[in-house]
Amino acid sequence: MTTTIRTAITDADYEAWRAVRIAVLPYERCPTLAELRELDRPGRLVVLAEVGGEVVGSGMADRSGDGEREALMPRVHPDFRRRGVGTALLRVLAEHAVAQGYDMAGASVDDEESRLFAERFGFKEANREVEQVRQIGDEPWPAPPTEYTILSVAERPELWAAAYHQVALPTFPDMDHPSALKVSADEWEKEWINDPAAMFVAVAGDQAIGVAGLMLDSDRPERAEVAYTAVRREWRGKSVAATLKRTSMAWAADHGITEIYTWTQRGNDAMRRLNEHLGFTYGITSISLRASLPLSFD
Numbered sequence: 001m002t003t004t005i006r007t008a009i010t011d012a013d014y015e016a017w018r019a020v021r022i023a024v025l026p027y028e029r030c031p032t033l034a035e036l037r038e039l040d041r042p043g044r045l046v047v048l049a050e051v052g053g054e055v056v057g058s059g060m061a062d063r064s065g066d067g068e069r070e071a072l073m074p075r076v077h078p079d080f081r082r083r084g085v086g087t088a089l090l091r092v093l094a095e096h097a098v099a100q101g102y103d104m105a106g107a108s109v110d111d112e113e114s115r116l117f118a119e120r121f122g123f124k125e126a127n128r129e130v131e132q133v134r135q136i137g138d139e140p141w142p143a144p145p146t147e148y149t150i151l152s153v154a155e156r157p158e159l160w161a162a163a164y165h166q167v168a169l170p171t172f173p174d175m176d177h178p179s180a181l182k183v184s185a186d187e188w189e190k191e192w193i194n195d196p197a198a199m200f201v202a203v204a205g206d207q208a209i210g211v212a213g214l215m216l217d218s219d220r221p222e223r224a225e226v227a228y229t230a231v232r233r234e235w236r237g238k239s240v241a242a243t244l245k246r247t248s249m250a251w252a253a254d255h256g257i258t259e260i261y262t263w264t265q266r267g268n269d270a271m272r273r274l275n276e277h278l279g280f281t282y283g284i285t286s287i288s289l290r291a292s293l294p295l296s297f298d
Contacts, residue, residue, distance in 0.1 A: 001051050003088040008046040008058075011037075016048055020058040022219060024075045025110070027131075027261075027284070029217040029225045038190055045096045049076070049085050056080035061093040061100075066179040069104035069290065070097035086117055087297065094121075094295045107289045115287060122296065123289035127176070129263040131283030132275045136260060139253040142246040147238070148204040150247050153196035153213075156203075163201050163208040164188040171230035176267035192228055198255075199227060200247050202240050209235045212244035214252060214260060224252060226262035229271070241271075245278055 008017050014036050021030045031039065036046070049057030057076040064071045074089035097105055107123055109115045144150070153160045164185055173180040183192070193199050199213030210231035214224040226248070231240045252260055263286065264272050 003056075003083075003085050004050045005047050005059075005088055005092045006050065008048050013048060014046070016055040017046060017058040017060075020048075020055065020075050020077050023077050029215055029223075030219060032218055035190075035194070043100050045093065047089065047092060049089050051080065051083070051085065057085045057089050059089040059093050061096045063100075063102075064106050065181045065183065067182045068179055069106045070100060070102040070293075071106045072097065073107065081113075090121065090295070091297055094293060098294050103293050105291045105293050105295070107291075108286050109289065110284055110286045115289075118289050118291075121291060123291040125287055126290040127288040128266045129286045129288070130266075130272070131261055131286070132264055132272070132280040133259065133261045133283045134249070134275070134278065134280045136249060136252045136258050139246070139250045141250040142243050145202075145239075145243055148202050148209060148235075148240065150200055150202055150243060152251075153193065153199045153201060156201070157196060159201040159203065159208060160189065160193060160196070160199070161185065163211045166208040167201075167211050167230055167232060168192075168228070170232060174230075174233075176265040198224070198248065198251060200244050200251075202231070202235075202244055204235070210240045210244055212241065213248050214257070222256065222258045224257050224260050226260055229262075241274055242278065245274070249278070 008014055011033060014033050018030050018033065043063065045061040047059045048055050049059070057074065057080065059074040062071050072090065072093045074086050074093060076086045076089070094105060107118055109118055151159060168183065168188060172183065175181060193213070195216045198216055200211070201208050202210035212229040213227045215227050216224050229241055229245065249260065261283065262275065262280070264275065
């Protein structure tokens with residue numbers, strides 16, 4: 001049967017998109033309907049794949065975090081693979097990327113079948129991330145530090161904007177990316193926090209010096225993703241990141257969360273070692289891929 005690709009428009013469309021995403025990546029937090037709506041912006045394409053009127057796949061094309069390529073995210077429900085649905089989705093997303101003026105595409109895969117599919121169209125490995133997982137039990141709150149204070153964004157909402165300028169912008173270049181992330185203040189407010197009570201900022205005097213916390217998952221409230229964790233260079237080596245993470249783990253325990261997870265890039269050995277020290281174990285590996293545009297579908 002013919003695969004039809006159409007743009008997601010209604011709330012029902014977006015919920016169908018979410019259903020596919022959750023079926024394909026059950027171990028990753030999926031944006032809520034409200035978050036997807038809030039993240040709509042010019043140039044972003046959100047589509048559904050249908051066969052016989054049934055939604056069997058979904059996709060998104062959006063600019064990458066560094067703005068240098070278009071991120072292509074075709075997803076096919078496990079029950080409908082090997083029927084050409086993924087190719088149909090990828091073609092539409094890649095054509096959209098070219099129309100947006102991009103000459104490079106990015107994608108990520110977490111399994112061998114998806115990697116082989118991507119390689120058929122010229123994608124090659126560019127980086128790897130490893131999942132690190134921590135079971136949450138009886139987590140003690142860390143002793144209050146003496147050189148700085150840990151506050152939740154719920155207690156001091158203005159700290160999140162301050163952290164963007166004082167922590168995020170100085171530390172983005174330290175991430176293991178070929179180019180530094182380009183995150184606007186608006187994106188920081190909308191995409192990098194979803195519950196102020198679960199996000200923590202380390203403050204010394206009138207300066208934010210570090211951030212860490214959790215991104216909560218309304219579909220699986222017992223799990224949470226570790227949010228952006230960073231400490232200003234001059235404060236590293238003083239257990240700021242560990243104290244922030246222990247604070248978020250204690251918060252998780254008090255709020256019924258039984259598992260947290262994070263993705264740590266290849267090259268970020270310091271964060272991997274910190275997570276190991278805090279009791280995280282290793283899960284799956286995600287491979288970041290790149291390909292020149294336009295893609296060949298011959």
